[in-house]
Amino acid sequence: MDIREEIVRLKNKKRAIILAHNYQRDEIQEIADYTGDSLGLSKKAASIQDKELIVFCGVYFMAETAKILSPDKKVIIPDRGAGCPMADMITAQQVREFRNKYPGSVVVCYVNSTAEVKAESDMCCTSANAVQVVLSLPADKTILFVPDRYLGDFVRKKTSRNIVCWKGFCPTHARVTRDMVLAARKKHPNAVVLVHPECTEDVVDAADEAMSTGQMIAYVKKSGRTEFIIGTEKGILYQLKKENPRKDFYLVGKDVICPNMKKIDLQKLLVSLQEEQDEVVVAPAIMERARKAISAMLLL
Ligand code: 13P
Ligand code: SF4
Numbered sequence: 001m002d003i004r005e006e007i008v009r010l011k012n013k014k015r016a017i018i019l020a021h022n023y024q025r026d027e028i029q030e031i032a033d034y035t036g037d038s039l040g041l042s043k044k045a046a047s048i049q050d051k052e053l054i055v056f057c058g059v060y061f062m063a064e065t066a067k068i069l070s071p072d073k074k075v076i077i078p079d080r081g082a083g084c085p086m087a088d089m090i091t092a093q094q095v096r097e098f099r100n101k102y103p104g105s106v107v108v109c110y111v112n113s114t115a116e117v118k119a120e121s122d123m124c125c126t127s128a129n130a131v132q133v134v135l136s137l138p139a140d141k142t143i144l145f146v147p148d149r150y151l152g153d154f155v156r157k158k159t160s161r162n163i164v165c166w167k168g169f170c171p172t173h174a175r176v177t178r179d180m181v182l183a184a185r186k187k188h189p190n191a192v193v194l195v196h197p198e199c200t201e202d203v204v205d206a207a208d209e210a211m212s213t214g215q216m217i218a219y220v221k222k223s224g225r226t227e228f229i230i231g232t233e234k235g236i237l238y239q240l241k242k243e244n245p246r247k248d249f250y251l252v253g254k255d256v257i258c259p260n261m262k263k264i265d266l267q268k269l270l271v272s273l274q275e276e277q278d279e280v281v282v283a284p285a286i287m288e289r290a291r292k293a294i295s296a297m298l299l300l
Pocket of ligand 1 (some may be wrong): 022036126171198211
C-alpha cells in the first residue's frame with residue numbers, strides 16, 4: 001500500500017487529526033487535515049471535539065501548545081527533535097530574573113517559547129496578534145517581551161508602548177537581509193514585498209508589509225496584485241501556489257529554510273501514527289499556568 005494511503009487508513013482507524021504548520025514539507029501539508037499559522041493551529045487545537053489523537057507536524061513548542069489547549073487528547077509529534085532555536089533562547093529562570101529587574105512590568109511571551117516560559121508569563125502572543133495583545137495591556141505598564149527581539153521591535157514601533165525585549169531571534173529569518181529585499185525588488189519591480197516580523201527591523205522597513213504566515217496567505221488571496229516577493233520560510237510557497245495558481249511568488253532568498261520544520265517527512269509521520277509516538281507531555285502545574293497565558297490571548 002502507498003505510504004499516503006496507509007497514513008490516511010491509520011489516521012481514520014485511530015480517530016486522529018493531522019495538524020501542520022505552513023512551513024512543513026509540501027507532502028505533509030498535502031496530507032494534513034488542517035494547515036495554518038501558530039494562531040490558527042492553537043485555535044484549531046482548542047476546538048477539536050471528535051478526535052482522540054492529534055498528530056502535530058510542526059516544531060515542538062507548537063505541539064506543546066496544542067497539548068496545553070487540548071489536555072484530554074493524546075498529542076504526538078513525528079520528530080521530537082524538531083525544536084525551535086529561538087524558543088530555547090530563554091529559560092523560565094531567566095524570565096523570573098528579567099521580571100525582578102523591572103518590578104510592576106507585564107511579561108508577554110511569543111508563542112515560540114517553552115511551556116515553562118509561558119507559565120512564567122502574563123500573556124502569550126503570536127505574530128498574528130502581537131500588536132493586539134500589547135494594545136490590550138494598560139498603557140502605563142512596562143512590557144517585557146520574550147524571546148524575539150525583532151518581533152518585539154516591530155510591536156514597539158506599531159504601538160509606541162514601553163517594550164523591553166529579550167535578545168532572542170530566529171536564525172532562519174535573521175538570514176534575510178535588506179540587500180536581498182532590494183535585489184529582489186529590482187528583479188521584480190511590480191511585486192509586493194511581504195515579510196515575517198521575525199525579520200530584522202531594516203528588512204521590515206524595506207518591505208511593504210510584515211505579517212504572520214496565515215495573514216500572508218489571506219493577504220495574497222484578497223490582493224488584486226499578481227506578483228509577490230516572500231520574506232519568510234520556503235514552506236509557505238505550497239499554500240500560496242495552491243490557492244493562487246495564477247499569481248507568481250519569489251522567495252526573497254533561496255536559503256530561507258528552517259531545518260527543524262523540515263525534519264518531519266511522510267515516513268516519520270507513518271511511524272508516529274503506527275506507534276503513537278512521540279507523545280507530548282507537559283507537567284500539570286506548568287500546563288495550568290501556561291494555559292492562562294495562552295487563553296488570555298485567545299479571548300481577545
Ligand atoms: P507564524 O505564526 O506566522 O506561522 O510563524 C511561526 C514561526 O515559527 C515563524 O518563524
Ligand atoms: Fe523557530 Fe525560526 Fe524555525 Fe520559526 S522559522 S520554528 S522561529 S527557527
